[in-house]
Amino acid sequence: MRRFNVLMTLGLLFVFMMLTACPTPPKVEPEATPIDTSTTIPEDVVTEEETDAPQEIIKESQFETVYFDFDKSSLRSDSKSGLDSNYDLLMQFPDVMVKIEGHCDERGTVEYNLSLGEKRATSCMDYLVGLGIDASRISTISYGKEKPVDAGHSEAAWGKNRRCEFKIVSQ
Amino acid sequence: MIEFRKLKPFWTLLTLLICTSSLFAQSDKVRNVYFDTLKIGYVEPTPIGVDEMKYVGNEYIDKNDSSLMRYVTGIVKRDIDFYADFDLVPIDSFFIKTYEILEMDLRGWKRLGADYVLKLEAEFPGRRNMRVYWKLFYTFNYRRIDKGRIEVHRDEWRHMAHRISNEIVRTLTGEKGIFLTKVAYVKKIGKAKEIAIADYDGANERLLTNNGSINLSPTFSPNGKEIFFTSFLEKDPKLFKVNIASGRLTKLTDFPGLAAAPSVSPNGKRLACVLSKDGNSEIYVLDMKGRVKRRLTHNRSIDTAPSWSPNGNYITFTSDRSGRPQVYMMDSDGRRQRRLTYEGKYNDSPSWSTRGDRVIFVSRSKRGRFDIASIDTSGIDYHIMTEVGMNENPHFSPDGKHLVFSSTRLGKPDIFTMDVTGRHQRRLTRTGSCTNPVWGPIN
Numbered sequence: 001m002r003r004f005n006v007l008m009t010l011g012l013l014f015v016f017m018m019l020t021a022c023p024t025p026p027k028v029e030p031e032a033t034p035i036d037t038s039t040t041i042p043e044d045v046v047t048e049e050e051t052d053a054p055q056e057i058i059k060e061s062q063f064e065t066v067y068f069d070f071d072k073s074s075l076r077s078d079s080k081s082g083l084d085s086n087y088d089l090l091m092q093f094p095d096v097m098v099k100i101e102g103h104c105d106e107r108g109t110v111e112y113n114l115s116l117g118e119k120r121a122t123s124c125m126d127y128l129v130g131l132g133i134d135a136s137r138i139s140t141i142s143y144g145k146e147k148p149v150d151a152g153h154s155e156a157a158w159g160k161n162r163r164c165e166f167k168i169v170s171q
Numbered sequence: 172m173i174e175f176r177k178l179k180p181f182w183t184l185l186t187l188l189i190c191t192s193s194l195f196a197q198s199d200k201v202r203n204v205y206f207d208t209l210k211i212g213y214v215e216p217t218p219i220g221v222d223e224m225k226y227v228g229n230e231y232i233d234k235n236d237s238s239l240m241r242y243v244t245g246i247v248k249r250d251i252d253f254y255a256d257f258d259l260v261p262i263d264s265f266f267i268k269t270y271e272i273l274e275m276d277l278r279g280w281k282r283l284g285a286d287y288v289l290k291l292e293a294e295f296p297g298r299r300n301m302r303v304y305w306k307l308f309y310t311f312n313y314r315r316i317d318k319g320r321i322e323v324h325r326d327e328w329r330h331m332a333h334r335i336s337n338e339i340v341r342t343l344t345g346e347k348g349i350f351l352t353k354v355a356y357v358k359k360i361g362k363a364k365e366i367a368i369a370d371y372d373g374a375n376e377r378l379l380t381n382n383g384s385i386n387l388s389p390t391f392s393p394n395g396k397e398i399f400f401t402s403f404l405e406k407d408p409k410l411f412k413v414n415i416a417s418g419r420l421t422k423l424t425d426f427p428g429l430a431a432a433p434s435v436s437p438n439g440k441r442l443a444c445v446l447s448k449d450g451n452s453e454i455y456v457l458d459m460k461g462r463v464k465r466r467l468t469h470n471r472s473i474d475t476a477p478s479w480s481p482n483g484n485y486i487t488f489t490s491d492r493s494g495r496p497q498v499y500m501m502d503s504d505g506r507r508q509r510r511l512t513y514e515g516k517y518n519d520s521p522s523w524s525t526r527g528d529r530v531i532f533v534s535r536s537k538r539g540r541f542d543i544a545s546i547d548t549s550g551i552d553y554h555i556m557t558e559v560g561m562n563e564n565p566h567f568s569p570d571g572k573h574l575v576f577s578s579t580r581l582g583k584p585d586i587f588t589m590d591v592t593g594r595h596q597r598r599l600t601r602t603g604s605c606t607n608p609v610w611g612p613i614n
Contacts, residue, residue, distance in 0.1 A: 071495065108496070112476060114387075118429050122451070146385050
């Protein structure tokens, strides 16, 4: 009975919507924009972080995520520049130990992607070691396609999922 | 501003309503999806009719008893309908049975096209048990060709129904039926992925792991008592095994880096898997305690997904040594490594057919779809077996006549089974969160 009531109110609300929605859109749209700007306010937080210039503690989010092409573990030029800035961070904080997490998009099988993710993490590690970071400061792990950041099935989503993330183990 | 805030719930409601209505529309469509497949060869299944179960006891029975009889008949019908060699004869609306005489009855079934007719009779001895007499008739000469009696506790009616179906397979083909086998797979629960096990038809699902971590790639031991798998339980992926009956978990490997893709040899004494302890994914053979016995591959590319041939002499695996993942095979000591697949740019997840003559795998088509394909072990005769959705992880049933695989053909991943000709495609799981299936042995 209670469920029926809920359904009824839902239905009524829907009908009400249909009646009221038609004339309102011109009203609602201009009002929607100020809301958008108000929600994207967290700029303050970012500026706060930046003002903390003499930083003692490094944050995971300061490391750049490195992206890859489909079924590739080779580094693109943009991923190399990401790694270069991660190298700078590692040089700046010599006590920090990181773990590089390799990830893949949803295409291909579980087992192959586990190996591919590992290869991606290793190629990031090799690059950093090549630049002079002590190999003992870096470890790798692969999650294959098990932890996508974007659950979508488009090229855009896949591109975001083919990545290596830097996680801080200790500092 | 305030007005808009008031309106906001309305907008969410509206979108919700639209979403749900479109969902309903979609599920309507889903029911009519035609699972298009390519057949490998010509099949002529045996048509079998299954009669409704009759009560032959002396005491009065109640509603529960009669519905139990209907359930058992239903399961037997589903089993026979599923089996690759059989065809369930549907009852035509014109088939009005008024015959009391057996020969007349069988004649009626014969007219519907049934070569064989299964008759079932039930009793409920002591009220707690259920006893079923099954009789199989040949409609060509109206003779009974086999009969049997099965008695179980009435709670085990499902088990009994599968046993009857197994008897029919044994009588008509001489082979062992698969109706009491299990299928294991990975089930996503929240952020975790757990190992689940169910009957071959998806019933009686239960979780073997419940650790909230990511557990992957289950594979049965040859005796069907244990499942080996990869788990992130201790952060890095390591190999574990779980006892199906007791649920006891044992860690097998503790190497640095990745340990994945376990496959138990047919004699149950060796475990092929992938380790990256030497810097790159290579295939190793371990003993059953997780100690390395032999390294099988040596190169800088990815080698993974090993699967033993039924005689234990060969291992098929995936390697991207040519630049793209392709299916290879080698002797079980790592010698004579050779490439099997050339068609398709992406072939992966190979698994041996039960009879040992073919390897099935996942093949990426030009349109970007992942299909189940098979190839002769000599590297010829490449066939695509599915033509809808993303299909993954094909595995043969222990009788070699059926396949289990995961597919996203209905949107989200679920486990499907089909026979090797591509007929009888059936969905096992309905939660849209299941992948990585593997079919257990006949015990």
